[in-house]
Amino acid sequence: MAIERAAKMIRVEEDSPKGRGRPRDEEARQRILDAALEVLEEVGFAQVTTEAIAERAGASKATIYRWWPNKAAVLIEAFREAVSPELPFPDTGCARKDIQLQLRSFVNMLTGRRGRIFAAFLGATQNDAEVAAAFRASWLTPRRTEAKSALARKIERGELRRGLDLDVILDLLYGPIYYRVLTGHGPLTTEYADQLADAALRGLAPTKPMMNGLS
Numbered sequence: 001m002a003i004e005r006a007a008k009m010i011r012v013e014e015d016s017p018k019g020r021g022r023p024r025d026e027e028a029r030q031r032i033l034d035a036a037l038e039v040l041e042e043v044g045f046a047q048v049t050t051e052a053i054a055e056r057a058g059a060s061k062a063t064i065y066r067w068w069p070n071k072a073a074v075l076i077e078a079f080r081e082a083v084s085p086e087l088p089f090p091d092t093g094c095a096r097k098d099i100q101l102q103l104r105s106f107v108n109m110l111t112g113r114r115g116r117i118f119a120a121f122l123g124a125t126q127n128d129a130e131v132a133a134a135f136r137a138s139w140l141t142p143r144r145t146e147a148k149s150a151l152a153r154k155i156e157r158g159e160l161r162r163g164l165d166l167d168v169i170l171d172l173l174y175g176p177i178y179y180r181v182l183t184g185h186g187p188l189t190t191e192y193a194d195q196l197a198d199a200a201l202r203g204l205a206p207t208k209p210m211m212n213g214l215s
Helices: 002-014 026-043 049-055 063-069 072-088 095-110 115-124 131-154 166-184 190-204
Strands: none
Touching: 026 063, 026 072, 026 131, 049 063, 049 072, 063 131, 072 095, 072 115, 072 131, 095 115, 095 131, 095 166, 095 190, 115 131, 131 166, 166 190
16 A cells, blocks of 8 residues: 555656756656666566556656657667767768768667667567557657758768768668668678778769868
8 A cells, every 4th residue: 555655646746746947747758768768678678568667667657658659669769868879970070980980889889788679679670560660750760860960061061972862871871780780691890880981982972072071
């Protein structure tokens, strides 16, 4: 009974007005994302339940479903928020260096402790439409939007050739990495990331390369 009363108090607090500090919706949302990431790292994607997230966050399932359509959506968003600081899109003024750094960061994430989680997400998208939709909405769309902005700046500065299709560029850069994650036919290394960057830049360079942009 004591546990039930405590849980009820938490839920009441979640729906009651807050004083100073972050708005209650933002606090509750962040608490859920933090809990989702903790449970995800403890048991793995396949074993996580919405009930476990709610219990860890001190929230109700109804609160979770108010912001996310399903378990996959909250887990992938929690994962993205956690790893995004490790995956910046550099803007040093040198396109080759920036792309190499970004691909290296992505490869390092995939070969680190959270790589198995990402691989589980990606694998699940192949036979689960719900996970695939959540992966596109919570990972691909935000990440690609940020990457397109970074590439557009490089095109405007003349570091990359004008008239390029940004979606095709991103597929060219990241598609081979996703392919290796899915098939495991080759290793993911920083050397491989550099090879991808160099190969792609041969087709992305302006007709008359600016020395400060591609050197």
